Amino acid sequence: MAPHLVQPGWRFWRQAACTLGASVQHRTWAGASRIPRLGSPWGATATSPRVYRSGFSTAPRAPEVMLTRERYPVRRLPFSVVSGEDLAAFERIVPGRVITDPEVLEASNVDWLRTVRGSSVLLLRPRTTEEVSHILRHCHERNLAVNPQGGNTGMVGGSVPVFDEVILSTALMNQVISFHDMSGTLVCQAGCVLEDLSRHVEERGFVMPLDLGAKGSCHIGGNVATNAGGLRFLRYGSLHGTVLGLEAVLADGTVLNCLSTLRKDNTGYDLKQLFIGSEGTLGVITAVSILCPPKPRAVSVAFLGCPGFSEVLQTFSTCKGLLGEILSAYEFMDAECMWLVTRHLRLTSPVQESPFYVLIETSGSRAGHDAEKLNDFLEQVLSSGLVTDGTVATDHMKVKALWALRERISEALSRDGYVYKYDLSLPTERLYDLVTDLRARLGPRAKHVVGYGHLGDGNLHLNVTSEAFSPSVLGALEPYVYEWTAEQQGSVSAEHGLGFKKRGVLGYSKPPEALHLMQQLKALLDPKGILNPYKTLPAQA
Ligand SMILES: Cc1cc2nc3c(=O)[nH]c(=O)nc-3n(C[C@H](O)[C@H](O)[C@H](O)COP(=O)(O)OP(=O)(O)OC[C@H]3O[C@@H](n4cnc5c(N)ncnc54)[C@H](O)[C@@H]3O)c2cc1C
Structure with missing residues (x-):
């Protein structure tokens, strides 16, 4: 018998395989899963006012967020400043939904990550398309800059003003x-x-x-x-x-x-x-x-420990081959991510400590058929040593608890200090090399250098934390990360967009001709540049 079969992980796995759906009962669970309404990672008020602000009793006091215009070299463009007449005009368009209360505005001026902060004095909350149209017509005539805002959970500083842009929130457009x-x-x-x-x-x-x-x-x-x-x-x-x-x-x-x-x-x-x-x-x-696709009748989640990144990749290949059409997610996280969620959020790992973890979700229409396929796959990856430990859940609450380990990494990172976030598309076989490279490059300057993400889509979330924002750490990260990515023909933004923080790096992933055409389209649709200025496209000389 292969040595790994006598490890505790194997025994645990055997139990899981025999009682699919019940295995997670063998470990203690923190019980926490998805956050019903996201609060900020500090339990403070850095989300739009519509959202529930959850308090985290263990969270330290949120540090003050520096004004964007002070932290970054950015100049205010010559837009008008909101006047008393503007306020009166907006009050006619959205009566009772013209917000100037600084406390409410504070929540809409700061992003979820608490890394950028604008100084808008006005938040508008339209309910209808017609109201949005009247607001924009007025802003256009008056040359007032506007920042559209949804749930304010964006990762790249696009959702909050840079200076005093009018915040146009869609929070009441919820029908x-x-x-x-x-x-x-x-x-x-x-x-x-x-x-x-x-x-x-x-x-x-x-x-x-x-x-x-x-x-x-x-x-x-x-x-x-x-x-x-x-x-x-x-x-x-x-x-x-x-x-x-x-x-x-x-x-x-x-x-x-x-x-x-x-x-x-x-x-x-x-x-x-x-x-x-x-x-x-x-x-x-x-x-x-x-x-919207039909709801799958059977959902299972396997949470597995892998001894190395190469095994994470081989497990993915095996899983594509054996699970086929029922595979619905393949996510990975490294050991440092697990440390962060257990340390900062008090979640519990359901498997023994491993260098890497993968979360595999299957969604299909027949539970028996899916379980059979999943069991075949698990037997194979375990017996070949690609996986050293694992657990499987089919019960809704347990599935949610397993997902929480992956979904709440962002939140755990934000409690660790200042977070430098990179969301990259890379060839999967090179995906983790960048994380290893950066650990060596940054040394003790970084608290943590972690890699996790949507491996099935070739999407790495590379995150670095330091005690506080440090220009020297930033200097070691950029442009290194972008150059590294461009060399691999990757993308410097896989899914988060460019917002304010990444707008200067668009050129690493798109040719000058594409950038030029984007500028022309912007000028055509928004000739005065009032919509989300300072975002997405690089500043023009
Ligand atoms: C814990 C956590 C996990 C996340 N996981 C993922 C993930 O797996 N994948 C992913 O892609 N992202 C993820 N994100 C990032 C974020 O949630 C997404 O970018 C989300 O789509 C932003 O939606 P929002 O309503 O919060 O938009 P906001 O943050 O309010 O705005 C984002 C951008 O869209 C613009 N915008 C918002 N609403 C409108 C509108 N109605 N019209 C025009 N422009 C508008 C804003 O101006 C801004 O530029 C995650 C964020 C958090 C906090």
Whole structure:
């Protein structure tokens, strides 16, 4: 018998294999899973005011966030400043929803990561497309800059103002317009919270085609504006495929109604694609039509320990071959990630300590058939030594608890200190080399250098923490990380977008001709540049 078979992990695995769905009972669980409404990682108020602010009793006091204009070399463009007449005009457009209270504004001025901070004095909360149109028409005439904001969970500083841009929140645009239960087409306003939509369609036998750790707070409009990837990308693909139509309001207030529900429509240019991933720089998305797949009848999650990254990759190949169409997610995290979630969030690892962990989800229509396939796969990876320990869950709550280990890494990192975040697309076989390289390069200057992510999509989340923001750590990371990525023909932003923090690095992943065309499109749709200035596109000389 191979040596690993006598390890405790094997015994644990054997129990799991025999009692699929019950195995997680063998370990102590922290019980925490998805955050119903995301608070900031510090339990402070760095989310939009609509969201529930959870308090973490163990969290230290949130450090003050430096103003973006002080931390970064950025100059305010010559936009107008909000006047008393502007406030009166907005009060006529959205009566009672013109917010100037500094305490409420503080939450909308600071991003979820607490790394950037604007100084807006005005937050507007429209309910309808017409109201958004009137607001933008006024801002356009008055040359007032506007920052569209959804759930404020963005990772790249795109969701909050850089200076005093007017914050236009979609929080009250939260109505489902229709759901077609034959086709699974959902039409809704942009401010619907992803988790609420999930619940809505699940009650009708469908699922949202995307899922992410921020689901309790992020809005569908924000998801579309960032072209969010997330945990179901491997199965259902990009929003460029699942979004059937959208409605957007242009900078001058024009309403562009492309809210089609058709699967096929080849009439002219597909304009909706321009807005997917445009991060609020081309228009404000006010409604979305999205195709929801049928809800899988059987979902299982396996959480496995691997002895090395090469085994993580081989396990992925094996799993694609043996699980085939039922494979719906393949995520990985390294040992430092596990340390962070157990240390900062008090979650418990369900498997013995390993250098790497993978989370595999299967979703299918027949539990027996899926379990058989999963068991075959698990037997194979275990007997070949690719996996040293593992557990499997089918019960909904246990599935959620396993997912929490992966989904809450971001939150754990934010409690560790200042976080330098990189979201890269790389060839899978080189994906972890960058993490190893950086550990050597940064040495003791970094508290942690961790790698995790959507391995099935070739997407690495590389995160580095230090006690506080340090220009020297940043200097060691950039442009090194971007050059490394460009050498591999990778992307410097796989799914988070560019926002404010990454706008200067677009050139590492796109040729000058593409950049030029993007600038021209921006000028065409927003000639005064009032929509999310300082975001996505590099500053022009
Ligand atoms: C714990 C956690 C896990 C995450 N996991 C993932 C993940 O797996 N995959 C992933 O891709 N992202 C992930 N994210 C990042 C983030 O949740 C996504 O980018 C999300 O799509 C942002 O949605 P939001 O409503 O919060 O948008 P915001 O953060 O409010 O805004 C993001 C950008 O979109 C613009 N915008 C927002 N709404 C509109 C609108 N209606 N019209 C035009 N522009 C708009 C904003 O101006 C900004 O530029 C995660 C974040 C957290 C905190």
